[in-house]
């Protein structure tokens with residue numbers, strides 16, 4: 215098991231401890247010294263953590279702290295200005311290019327309103343040769359499966375988006391506020407789904423403003439960025455030279 219060492223500051227003591235204890239070729243996910251600058255503002259300032267297979271991390275912090283930004287970097291939807299991501303000891307430069315490594319649930323449910331719930335999930339699952347039935351059942355959606363997505367409530371729609379995320383059967387789940395709008399029974403189902411994934415060696419990273427059903431998880435509390443400080447022109451590191459149009 216990795217040591218639960220995290221930081222989103224550049225404090226030398228924490229960085230030193232992290233470096234001493236984490237072995238680069240270990241199984242699982244290692245994130246080291248991630249720096250992200252948005253609009254000349256330092257949003258993530260040296261985020262580091264390590265998660266072994268079966269582990270989970272809850273990302274907390276005030277609005278604007280960078281939780282979604284961190285997930286999007288890990289999902290390959292945005293580049294970091296500097297830092298390293300290792301998966302099973304190998305550097306991950308583009309998670310999207312790794313195919314099924316990552317399953318990402320963003321803020322938006324992004325269902326096609328004219329298609330039924332099942333059609334939405336089938337569309338997503340065909341590329342992976344999976345049937346959507348297990349995911350539909352796991353999120354308690356069988357009775358709603360033939361309704362057009364436009365007829366789903368906010369919580370039902372969130373469950374459908376969760377089902378679409380999990381059917382990829384990716385080892386690394388990145389979930390942005392997965393419990394948003396879910397009722398008590400649905401949160402319990404979400405807990406079962408997360409536990410089953412972790413029991414198979416999967417890793418979960420989830421942002422949240424409320425408690426999530428992730429027993430034994432680690433927590434990384436990101437701090438609000440200091441918006442009185444600017445980083446004009448970004449960092450001197452080569453990554454910072456990428457054109458803004460390369461970024462999502």
Ligand SMILES: Nc1ncnc2c1ncn2[C@@H]1O[C@H](COP(=O)(O)OP(=O)(O)OP(=O)(O)O)[C@@H](O)[C@H]1O
Nearest residue numbers: 252253257275276277278279280281282283284439
């Ligand atoms: N398009 C943008 N351009 C520049 N800065 C942005 C942009 N979108 C967001 N930011 C800044 O990036 C920072 C991190 O935003 P992010 O969405 O990652 O925060 P968060 O912790 O997920 O917040 P919340 O709890 O509200 O979801 C914010 O402080 C925000 O001001």
